[in-house]
Amino acid sequence: MKKIGSFIASMSPMRTRKPNEDDLLSDAFPYHQSIIPSKGSIRGSVFNLAGATLGAGALSLPYAVAVSGLGFAVAQLVLAAVLTVYTIRLLIRAEDITKLKSYEDLAMYCFGTKMTIFVELNILIFCFGISVAYLVTLGDIITPLGELCFGVQSIFAHRWVLMTISCGSIMLPLSLMKDISSLQFSSILGVLSIIFLVVAVAIRSIMYASANGIPEDVSWTIDLSRGPNFMLSVPIVMFAFTCQVNVFSIYTELQRPCIRRMNKVVDRATLISFLIYLSIGVVAYLAFGPQLVEPKYKGNILLSFPLNDTLIAISRAAITFTVAVAFPLNIFPCRFTIDMMFFSNSEDSWPRHVAVTSGLVLLALVLAIFCPSINVVFGIIGGTCSTVVCFCFPAAFILKLEDGPLLGPKKIGPVLLFVGAIVIGFVGTSVTVWSSLLMPPS
Numbered sequence: 001m002k003k004i005g006s007f008i009a010s011m012s013p014m015r016t017r018k019p020n021e022d023d024l025l026s027d028a029f030p031y032h033q034s035i036i037p038s039k040g041s042i043r044g045s046v047f048n049l050a051g052a053t054l055g056a057g058a059l060s061l062p063y064a065v066a067v068s069g070l071g072f073a074v075a076q077l078v079l080a081a082v083l084t085v086y087t088i089r090l091l092i093r094a095e096d097i098t099k100l101k102s103y104e105d106l107a108m109y110c111f112g113t114k115m116t117i118f119v120e121l122n123i124l125i126f127c128f129g130i131s132v133a134y135l136v137t138l139g140d141i142i143t144p145l146g147e148l149c150f151g152v153q154s155i156f157a158h159r160w161v162l163m164t165i166s167c168g169s170i171m172l173p174l175s176l177m178k179d180i181s182s183l184q185f186s187s188i189l190g191v192l193s194i195i196f197l198v199v200a201v202a203i204r205s206i207m208y209a210s211a212n213g214i215p216e217d218v219s220w221t222i223d224l225s226r227g228p229n230f231m232l233s234v235p236i237v238m239f240a241f242t243c244q245v246n247v248f249s250i251y252t253e254l255q256r257p258c259i260r261r262m263n264k265v266v267d268r269a270t271l272i273s274f275l276i277y278l279s280i281g282v283v284a285y286l287a288f289g290p291q292l293v294e295p296k297y298k299g300n301i302l303l304s305f306p307l308n309d310t311l312i313a314i315s316r317a318a319i320t321f322t323v324a325v326a327f328p329l330n331i332f333p334c335r336f337t338i339d340m341m342f343f344s345n346s347e348d349s350w351p352r353h354v355a356v357t358s359g360l361v362l363l364a365l366v367l368a369i370f371c372p373s374i375n376v377v378f379g380i381i382g383g384t385c386s387t388v389v390c391f392c393f394p395a396a397f398i399l400k401l402e403d404g405p406l407l408g409p410k411k412i413g414p415v416l417l418f419v420g421a422i423v424i425g426f427v428g429t430s431v432t433v434w435s436s437l438l439m440p441p442s
Helices: 023-024 042-053 056-070 068-099 104-149 159-175 181-212 226-241 246-252 257-292 308-342 350-370 374-401 410-437
Strands: none
Touching: 023 257, 042 181, 042 246, 042 257, 042 350, 056 068, 056 104, 056 226, 056 246, 056 257, 056 308, 056 374, 068 104, 068 226, 068 257, 068 308, 068 374, 068 410, 104 159, 104 308, 104 350, 104 374, 159 308, 159 350, 181 257, 181 308, 226 374, 226 410, 246 257, 246 374, 308 350
């Protein structure tokens, strides 16, 4: 469940005990359910994989283009799309060798319990990070509305107050539900919201550019004016294409599953995601230019438009609703993982359920309140958890499973991917932390 649209609803933590039928009907949300009932068709599987890819990361892609320059940003999107296809094909190859049906089982088979726990923790942190990102997004959208409705001086115009009220009245009660499968509709709603967002932003950006022209300070290649800050875009783009953990469930559901048919699904879904991301990033940047980097926009393209814009207001409302109902879909796997890691031998307890859930929601709220902008969340998650789970481990699986020398024809690609992902993820995360959290404002 990765982002608005993917919502991490199909990322399941490793089970440390075998679930029985009662588990599946009560507290164990079916993580690997499809966004739509595809019945294994290629078309339905393409939609499900695209839905697992598209998400809230789209909100920060115009910022990513602005901070890096148009040429470098487009190159990143192309490379990320190609590597997404490549890593998924590595996972399909690993599944074909081992016949295992989940990411966690594959990690256990290749590297044992300790490394599987490491994978599980990365997925846990990823899910929790998305929860924080949802709250940051919510705060960015509703705070201007609070100022408009109650006045700037009102306590109800304060970001932390509005976030706390929304979290306590909507997100916490939904997160306390034991059976939240009814909220799965938010995944398809999220995909539609992103598509509507892209259309709305494209229309308004084209209108803005037609009236004002393309900004003269647009960087057509790579923007080195801010030093290493051009690397801030790298983890955001990596985050935007995160979907690899969802691949096994989609492959399993595919009619007549084979590598050839799954490759069609992967190629088409990735192309759709790439075109959508490219559209919103490039069009918005050509309209607004480098001003998208300004702190007042907080890396969120929605904050670049006036509140009285009806088309954008509809997009804001759709994404706000989607974020609110998708939030529990990320809290649930976090709670499930904590239960399995610390309480696997204990009976289900409602007080523990409430305590763990409330603790997760409260921690996410506190981090979201103090987080400067949504692009910081995407940057840190993209450079760490996304890098490990989506790029490093698919390469590591093949290096473990395939025969031949390390630098032979079967392994040279995974070796380069593994090393490159670690280096780029480390550099991107370091620049994000330094630029956004440690470097004093100029």
